[in-house]
Amino acid sequence: MTKRFRVATTQAMYEPSSSGWTVFRNGDFRLFGMSRFLTGLAYQMQAVAVGWFVYDLTHSALALGLVGLAGFLPAMLAALITGHVADTYDRRLVAAASFAVQAATSAALLAYAWRGAGAVWPIYGLVVLIGTARAFANPSLQALLPTLVPRDLFGSAIAWNASLWQSASVLGPALGGFLYALGPKVVFGSASASFALAAVATAAIRFRPAPVSERPPVTWATLSAGIGYIRAHPVVLGAISLDLFAVLLGGATALLPIFAAEVLHVGPLGLGALRSMPAAGAVLMAVVLAYRPLRRHAGVRMLRAVAVFGVAIIVFGLSTSLPLSMACLFVTGAADMISVYVRQTFVQGETPDAMRGRVSAVNTVFIGASNELGEFESGSVAALIGAVPAVVVGGAATVLVAVLWGRLFPALRARDRLLPRGEAGGRRPS
Template identity: 55%
Template sequence: MPTRNLRPFPAAPMSSPATVPAAEPDSVFRDSVFRRYWFARLCTTIGYQIFTVAVGWQIYDLTRDPLMLGMVGLVQFLPSVALILMSGHVADRFDRRRIVRTCQSLEAMLAAGMAAASLGGWIDSHHIFVFVALIGATRAFENPTLQALLPSVVTPRQLPRAVALASSAGQAAIIIGPAIGGFAYVAGPGVVYTLSATLFAIAALLVGGITLRQAAQRLTAPVSVRTVFAGFAYIRSRPVLLGAISLDMVAVLLGGAAALLPIYARDILHTGPWGLGLLRSSPAIGALAMALWLARHPLNRRAGRVMFAAVAVFGVATVVFGVSTWLPLSMAALVVLGASDMISVVVRSTLVQLDTPDDMRGRVGAVNSVFIGASNQLGEFESGVTAALLGPVGAVILGGVGTLLVVAVWMRLFPALAARDKLHEHPA
């Protein structure tokens, strides 16, 4: 269905940043503009993953309480909910490059503050929660804006490959980041936070040098209840988008075993920080391999059913990880989990970008980020609470089984998503 007939407001006039000619689909990564975007995403995600590993291990060292690991996720989640309407509106009204660069600069300063507190020896769990909440607030603006920026870097025809390649940057970072964070933690959390701050700063410099492939369309309508809530209304009116976003959200919410990895590493698999780094990297190994495969071989048929199948495999892999007491098997289950999750991510992200007008991508992206990105943190909270009640193994198994039930229910609730054939149904 052509998106030009779906705009709830008049399109904003074309802005005037410098633009450059489009590359052919098969040569997306050979283009310097997309490479700059790709490396910026790589650096900011590595920085965040390093930060997350240090926070998880440090808070568990300080408290030895699984509920506190879940609280870290909740503290990150709340700012995203509180700022969802503001962040989407800002992303559609102002220069997206400047927003992303500002967020990454703030993240660099916050990570540097964590480094100073850790090296000074005065940090405690309360300080950690304050810093985590502030990082969550900056990422509430950065994530949807960075996603909304991508369609201005490539053409619509290139977008499915670009989404997969951009996802590969994130997954490569999730492989590299936890490994670096786990090994660097041997030297102390202050060193880990310093590395994180440096990478956030590099990402900000890279984003500052991006020129746009296509001129962005900005929201010019006055602020009103209608414009502020337009992202929700748009998703609700599109069953394919609503089904894809909600399916991924519920699966991530139920399968939030990542919060329990410090417990699995220390108490079930009997390993140390290096083992935690390997566990956190394992899902990204599978996800990176799948992202590179999808960049080379985009999904051309039965995209909806492939997404449902991938989420079902995600649930099975979660159960296998839950019952495993052997590190190699646990890592293998997490690799499969990551690969299946990447299929769902690419399908959902491509549908959101292609089925949304440019002057609404910030608001739709903000809703998407809260439903998906923040559900990671809420899933960690759910896993922490469930683990406190049922134990870590029971919590993970329950999440995997719940994911399988959700797949069955969602196929009946959203038949339009199950019937979706091609990702790209619009002209280039």
């Protein structure tokens, strides 16, 4: 999704304009994009290193799953607080502070690897700390983006944001696998530097929100407002929960070290290549969506994309060929990008700015549940029945989820255009 979009005056849909680079005239968005790319690079490099590091220490599928659980729990437990913080304080400073904490935590991983790791539990503790910092950064960033650009560039900003993140997700795992061959210390040091630079870039954003005359009281009603908003909008609830259960059941990321080591026999370099494939597919789909945006049948296409995701996971689980496995993961990334594009448009485009932080925090929990908690689910099931059966069963369950959600959420299935008539996100030009 790299072309500029504008909101049509006669119908609520995104249309491509003449130039996809217009949004980059906005200096604040350039800083935001730099931050997203650097953090994406750091996250992905570090994920490869932590996964291989833990597997080297334990040779346990369950231990790999616990890494995902340690990263997810903070986002789930602190969701109501992080959303309130994002709607109450300067979002860019909240995000910058979170990145600084992650830079320090990556440096602690470097120090632990330097000493010679003997136990796995300190790694889990540091992953929890990273997850806590991310829990504050994610809703702040999601809520900050629509305020940085004029309304007519909102669609383009979403597209570029996804493209930058996914591009980092392509480069990061491959770079992480290459650097891990030099030692885990090199990866953790590089991740720490990337997080530090992202903190500086985010803090340098010049846009300042309007001063808050009176901070809202910390009550259950204000903290849980995001949950209430999502429950009252079945299209948003259906899209978010569909992504949750599809990736929760069908995700295979946590088991990639096992497939790389025991099924495909390709080592850490091959692991980096495997982890890059979903992001590569997502980047290509983003470009396709930029030139051919989803004008009609957005809900049905999202459901079909989730079904394709599940089929590709099944084939990946049965594959013993590195090229075929990489191709399957490429397809999963392309299919998932459609889901991400639709879901993020709903969450960011239709939510009032005063509630974006709290709604984004709930969305972050769903994303974390599908990713990090999905890794725990994958590791636990693999420990019981084996990695290959766990992946195949998970893929089949994802296909069933796509079919079931089409019946449980008829409003999602019937949703035609990305935004309802007369709605759009973003800041009006000054």
